[in-house]
Amino acid sequence: MRTAAVIGTGLIGTSAALALTRRGISVHLEDTDQDAARTAASLGAGTTEPADGPVDLAVIAVPPALVGKVLADCQRRGLARCYTDVASVKAGPRGEIAALGLDTVHYIGSHPMAGRERSGPLAATADLFEGRPWVLTPTADTDTETLNAALELVALCGAMPIVMDAADHDRAVALVSHAPQLLSSLVAARLEHAEETAVRLSGQGVRDVTRIAASNPAMWIDILSANAGVVADVLDDLAVDLAETVAALRALQAADEGTRREGAAGIEAVMRRGNTGQARIPGKHGAPPTRYETVTVVLGDQPGELGRLFGEVGALGVNIEDVTIEHSTGQQVGHVQLAVAPVAARGLAAGLRERGWGVRA
Template sequence: MRTVAVVGTGLIGTSAALALSARGITVHLEDADADAARTAASLGAGTVEEPAGPVDLAVVAVPPALVGKVLADCQRRGLARSYTDVASVKSGPRAEVAALGLDTTHYIGGHPMAGRERSGPLAARADLFEGRPWVLTPTPDTDTETLNAALELVALCGAMPVVMDAAAHDRAVALVSHAPQLLSSLVAARLEHADDTAVRLAGQGVRDVTRIAASDPRMWLDILAANAGMVADILDEVASDLQDTVAALRALEAGDEAMRQGGSAGIEAVMRRGNLGHARIPGKHGAPPTRYETVVVAIGDQPGELGRLFREVARAGVNIEDVAIDHSAGRQVGLVQLSVNPGSVHQLARALAERGWDVRD
């Protein structure tokens, strides 16, 4: 692959263009908003000049509802030898492509499982897809050349290809992406008119649950509208669980001992189901989840403190598997939670304490 056209220079399109350009691919940028394309070009994502002839691959990076229309225009112009898209829903665009009578031999659906809470070309990153799954949904007549072009795109962006049926993909993302987005927003919405004192008590737990609630509603409306039925099915199941959980909590308030025991059993059951579901989420490098232990260190909010801490951990010969920071609302200090293998906990805690770090139990 030597030449690529990216049609749509938002977060995903521009990130793909940056990754390709960094690998020496000539990338031609298009967008209905000419300013967005020029912004992407100024970031080093490619050129806004039209290609002299058909490029090797065109990446249609527009919302799901626009994929068919934009692909039709690209094919009419003979923009590329092969085409793919990066829309987060696959069944709707595939049906529209078929309804428009477009060439499906040289087209393959795609969806990189990566994103950010911010949108637009200025939020783009060349490493956005590194190590992330990139779903490909070929049609029955997608030819080998087109599949290979899409696989090369995925490899150049540092992602991992996953071939799926379009409908199976949509059910999967409804469960692991679209419904969680709405649930995060619903939890965060409880904070909108909450008492200031209550909000100041927010710790890492509520920050984790509501992190993606900062996402752009306009972008998500396009995604959810294209997968509304699948997401509604998931939320119906969640709503049933919520009703059962509310009933269990009400029972805990009851004066009757049998009702309280039933309520306790209901709460324990849903939390154990949560344990089992969480345990199925792939761990580091896609391996089965590993139970790490945490070393907590207090650091001041000054430049270089976190880097200094990481260097000390490296000197101790310990690998950091994950890290989180719990910020204090009242002081210029943070608690850094270093997740490490269980066998390294005492070694690391002792080494850091000996070097003057404030290690917390």
């Protein structure tokens, strides 16, 4: 691949363009919002000048409902030799593309499983897709050249290709992305009119659950509109579980000891199911999940403190597998939770204490 076009310079489109330009690909940017395109260009994502001839690959980075229309326009103009879209829903756009009678030999659907709660070109980063799954949904018509172009795009962006059927993809993302977004928003919505004293008690648990609730509603309406039925099915199943959990909690308040035991058993059952489900989420580099030990370090809110901590962990010969920062409300300190291999945890805690850090393992 030497040349590419990116149509749509939001978070995903601009991030893909940045990744491609970093690899030496000439990228031509298009967007109905000229300011967004110019902003992406100013960040080094490419040029807003049109290509002299057909580019090797056009990446259509628009909402699902617009994919068919934009692909039709691109093919009419002969913009590229091969085409892909990066919309987060695949079956709907595929159906529209077929209904429009577009060329499906040189088109392949795709979806990088990456994003942020922020949107727009200013939120884009060249490494957004590094190590992330990137789903490809070829049809029986998709030719080898187009598949190879999409695989090269994935490789240039540092992602991992996964080939799936479009409908299977939509069911999967409803479960692991779309429904969690709504659940996060529902939990965060409970905080809207909560007492200030309650909100100030917010710890890492509620921060983790509500992080993605900061996402752009307009963007999510576009996504959910294209996958509404499947997401509703997931939420229907969750509603059954929620009703059973509410009943179990009510039972814990009962005067009868037998009823209380049934309530406790119900809560334990749902939490154990949660343990089992959470353990299935892939771990580092997509490998089976690994259980790490957590070493918590008290960190002052001064420039360079986090870098100094990481440097001393490295000097102790310990690899940080994951890190979480929990901020203390109203205080100029935070707690950095370092996930490390179990065999390294005790030595790391002792080594950091010797260097003057406040540590609890």
